[in-house]
Amino acid sequence: MNALKELWLRLREKRYREAFVASQVKQAIPYQIRALMKAQGLTQAQLAERSALSQGVISRAASPMYGNLSLNTLVRVAAGFDVAFVGRFVPFSEMTRWLDRLDESAHVPTFEAEDHARAFEGLEPAATVTENTRPSAKREALVGTQQPGKVEALFRLTAPRLTAQAATVHEFPRPRVKVAEHTSAAAMTAVSR
């Protein structure tokens, strides 16, 4: 009998399946956080910075022994990775198949990576807006031109902390694009070309 069928037989016991779901949530989420950190080459400190959380919180979030992750932490961590987090109710068959296919090297692209890979047909990728994402920081943007592999900064907008070095560089389909345009203190709009 294969492993999935064997697991299914065990799940017929209600207390077992309740406990299985609890344990799966407590262990599989930290597992994904560790896998994403590895894939994105992030340390706990770097993820903490991007998530606007402390390193201690990240350490606990990545530990399956903690078991008390809050939704607020989860959404901050998702923001730090720039990926979506979907907590949804599913049938047991879906959970068991998902768990069976769990793969540390499974690629979860960031929003920008998806955007540049044309996640939706007919949509041009946006130019990169580089901003300091710490909630306490001043909103700021780098305006400049971008070529594959490098950003040529023209000027900074209210940018005490942002440097050209911090800019995210992507392989753009066109050789030069305007990186970003500042519209207000609270919001920035990226424009291409």
Place this chain on the structure above:
Amino acid sequence: MVRWRFFDYVGTDGRNRSAEWYAAQGPEVRAAFDVTLQILRATEDWVQPPVVHFKNLHKAHKGLSEIRFYIDEPRPGKHPTRRRFRGIGIHRPSHGDFVLLVGYEERGMNYIPADALEEAMRAKSRFEQGLGWIHERS
């Protein structure tokens, strides 16, 4: 990617002590153990960076490794009690597997069953002598 395999050691007397231990546990413990194995199965390297589910033992128990997991037992009106469990066995990275010998619960400095580690050392010795056989866990 690596998919680790898990085996139970069956002694020459026909006893599969890790399966016996598993069967004697409540559903909460069995479920947590099964999920832990699923997570480890999909974790490429258990040692670098260290995985909290896994630990190589030293000194008197050198050569053994443990798979660590827990359950949080609810208590009405209070914080849940954390119970810690271990599956002891032989980690064989060159084979891409882990051979489970025994399981136990750790309560402070006490083990349940009390002779779990000694039994694991005896089973390890028999296994290394080529006695008994292994049976894959599903």
